[in-house]
Amino acid sequence: MVRVLNTLCVALMGLAMLALYHVSEKTRVAGVQLSGINREIAKEQSAMSVLQTEWAQVAGPAQIQVLAERNLGLSGAPAPQLASFETLPRRGDDAPLTDTPIRNASVTQPSN
């Protein structure tokens, strides 16, 4: 009986060692893959960072003003010519700006 138990224990131990090695190896491989993915993510983030910066530059007000003046012939509009959508009448409503259509314009406070 004892011999059988001994044999069983040794067999279990062997199996446990094999299982442990297997798990360990899978973990190592997963770790390598994770490192690779992390490197890829960092690389992508780095590329995104560069693109966001480029976008901030090309979409900056200095660029927009130059392009608008050169290609669209636009220039700064006098303040009384500016209006917001909120001031426009709804369909069927009387136009609230009948007398002074543009000059009554106001704009909404931006959220902070």
Place this chain on the structure above:
Amino acid sequence: MNQTGPTIYQRRIVVGAALCVAAFALVGVRLVDVTIFKHGAGGVVSDHSIFARADIVDRNGTLLARDLPVVDLYANATALDDKQGAANDLARVAGVDAHRLLAGFKAATAKKPYVLIARQVTPDVQDKIKHLGLPGLESEPNTKRYYPQGRATAQLLGVTDPDGNGQSGLEGGLDAQLRTAPSEAVQLSVDMRVQYILANEVAAARNTFHCIKAGGLVMDVNTGEMLGMVSFPDFDPNYRHFTGDDTDKNIMAGDRYELGSVFKVLSFALATEDHTMTPDEVFPIGNGFKIGKYTIHEAEHMPATYTAREILAHSSNIGTAQIALRSGGVRQRAFLDSLGLLEPRLTELPEYARPLYPAKANWGTIETATIGFGHGISVAPLSYIAAAAVVVNGGRKVVPTFLKHPEDGRGAQLLKPDTSVKMRELLRYVVTNGTGRKADIAGYDVGGKTGSAEKPILNGHGYQAHVLVTSFLAVFPIDNPRYLVFVLLDTPKGPPMSILAGNTAAPLAGRVISRIAPLLGVPQRPVPPGHENT
């Protein structure tokens, strides 16, 4: 009874079982450690974790400064066969000195073979260098601070050195904050739209009047937030090579000026607070006001008398001197002190200027009179607007800040609210009937005050005739002020009358207001037909 101990086999089994238990226990402990205590330690790297400094963004999230990945490039000189050719090629592509490279290559030894080619090499230059096909080139990852808005934010943001340490501007002032949490962007109070418009208009005015220097500020008088700050000459923060008259000096925070007549606002505020004059009280003006051996003159001819309201509107030195003398030197000094004008104005910027003013013992009658109209005291423009904001925001102390802080930032009550209301009426009168007419923007009730100060003679006494610093303080909407615009032109050129603040700084402030007010959501009042002057 014969008691025998465990046999040798039993002992071995126990030892084996103990080893098994220990091994499994070790695995179990490690599993608990990895799954519970170190959970997430090996997770995804956070955004921008490779960078040393946090992004800087404006109040709306627009990117203002960011670290970008670059490399420091080295060459193993022992691997280079043609050192002269390699030095020339690398110098041409990387934009560095060929002689330095060649000297480095020749001095390299087997123990110290590496020579620095260039720091902070950008990806496009890296590609060009790669195409040279030179052996022995190695790179080390680094970062470079980049400013997508370029010159428009130059003095405000400042720059970092090649090691990423903040050197000037907010990069210097917020250095610790930017380094502590590189993944968390620092949000400024600045609105990039306002900053650009301010830069655009001030630069245009500087060119028109051929000024030595110029600057502008936009502030929220209730929160203390700075929405814009520009200073010219400026520089390109991305290249850091100064050309022409480029400089990194920020005149609005780091320089001090005798601001002249914009200081009359403070004299009137004090007199209104103390009830030492009323707006309709008549004062003699005449052709000079003698105080001891000194005579105070006007910049231009004025009538024999003016009401206090007209004195401010037409910027009479003689009238303001009389009003200041009613307050007295002791009270005037205490008032200016309470507004923070006798101390450097400290903000998140590392740049500041110590004010210049007479010592207490020397603050006599003539000093009281001249300081009343802005001569004999020099302050930084940033200090001045913090004081001017108190006059119009209900009389409460406010501290300028460059960090987003949309809540009401007003503190101690320095002036009665009623004084603030009366001062707003007077400032509006200056724009409708006085020297500030060219800042009157249809639809936005602008209040303000001009300042045309002759510049002191350098290292001497007295002032330079027709060499002016012109400025304009504007506040809008005047019935419930929210924003303050201050512009300054240092030494505008032109015929004497054409370079006064009413013809230089006031229209500049008006143009700035007409462009930023709609963006800031300031309600526009109806404009009578035919008065759309903008």
